[in-house]
Amino acid sequence: MDFPEQLKSFTARIPKLSESIFTEEATKTALVMPFLSILGYNVFDPTEVIPEFTADHGTKKGEKVDYAVCLNNQPEILIECKALGSDLNNNQASQLFRYYSVTNARVGVLTNGVKYRFFSDLDSPNKMDAKPFYEVDMLNLREKDVNELKRFTKEVFDPNDLTSIAISLKYTNEIIQILQDELNSPSDEFVKFFARHVYNGQITKNVLEKFRYIVKDARNQFINEKINSRLKMAMSETKPEEKVVEADSEDEPENDDGIFTTVEEWEGFYIVRAILRSITDANRVNLRDTKSYCGVLFDNSNRKPICRLRFNSKQKYLGIFDENKKEQKIPINDLSEIYDHADVLKKTVEFYDSA
Incomplete structure (x- = not known):
């Protein structure tokens, strides 16, 4: 090697x-x-x-x-x-x-x-x-x-x-690190830098707070567009495969309205993919976002949930499944803690793959 x-x-x-x-x-x-x-x-x-x-x-x-x-x-x-x-x-x-x-x-x-x-x-x-x-x-x-x-x-x-x-x-x-800190929690100086380029009026405290939200929203759109662009490029370089989509009453209906996959959710998904890469083709591990959670699925099937990334609240949770597909929500404070549950995630995929 x-x-x-x-x-x-x-x-x-x-x-x-x-x-x-x-x-x-x-x-x-x-x-x-x-x-x-x-x-x-x-x-x-x-x-x-x-x-x-x-x-x-x-x-x-x-x-x-x-x-x-x-x-x-x-x-x-x-x-x-x-x-x-x-x-x-x-x-x-x-x-x-x-x-x-x-x-x-x-x-x-x-x-x-x-x-x-x-x-x-x-x-x-x-x-x-x-x-x-x-x-x-x-x-x-x-x-x-x-x-x-x-x-x-x-x-x-x-x-x-x-x-x-x-x-x-x-x-x-x-x-x-400075960029990461500023993007996560924009300082007044950072917000003013952008506001001065697009706003001609006086930057009062109220204006500053409005632009703080605008800067955060622009950040999210920029990052999301970059991720989507890279994903589309990657997909265009590989031969499209037929996807298996099955209904599951426990899952929310797919609806893009109001759904935004965050950078943390993408990072969590790629960590799960990295964990499972040693036992299966990474292309069989798929992401499907809903309003409540990000579902990581095997073979893109709702009937084969690998885990759920519940990152929409202050306390993050990793949802893992037993053989009966019963979800256990585990609180995590750092995305690296997903690695602590590598054995369970692998066991879940091995169960689906052998069925």
Whole structure:
């Protein structure tokens, strides 16, 4: 398997592995070392991956960082591991901060086996930055993450190119976060920027509030049109297949009036598709939106519900089904929690596929 396939295969196993991981040592063995192996480093060669790497720092003698990854006999990547589920904050990174300044390492990595935070010294030479230049969540892996992680594989990693890579990643991700925050909750400055381009009158408080709703609505229309455009393009590139549509009295009648599929609902749908990709063709997993929920169906049949994405209220719910098609609504706070129910979703599809 090539790197993307290895990485995706590994991340698909993480939820199951996590059930048996309770300590920091287990996190290293089950999650961190396999990840380093996928990156191409020989974890069994102590000249390439040094466990319990020691570098004295001032009055702190004999302190160890969990791993040092070496290239040309020089430590280039320092890795500090915490137990699975641990919060990754600056206190947890304290050893990395100390070690970074007394070695020639170019990258510091703080991880709990699922989340990885990559640090460098962009703000001040030889002093590790307080903020990571890149973060990745293995349970919410995006296509762009696969490409970025490939930069750190043994085959292509070049310490001399790190500064330009880190700068690009850091500021790109920060700008994306600002845009995301503004789109979710537009600030006065953001709303005024658009209002001044289309409104000639004085922007009073009332005008500002009206434009806040207009900006949100324009955002929704823009995103929806982009998604629909990409879906139509994708569909035009594949041969149309006959769809099976069956009635189900439990489902609401299809009606496009007032139905808007949100970005979160699309994201949830693609997470479900990603989970099921290992056991079925992704094209057999379909989305059908209603006013109350987004239904994810097998073979586009109402009689074969895989799950329901109930994201229309403040508290989100994932609806999963037993063999009698009885729905259980599970509260979720983050879309990544859908992965926690991967086994149930797969079992549901396997039941339909074998019937």
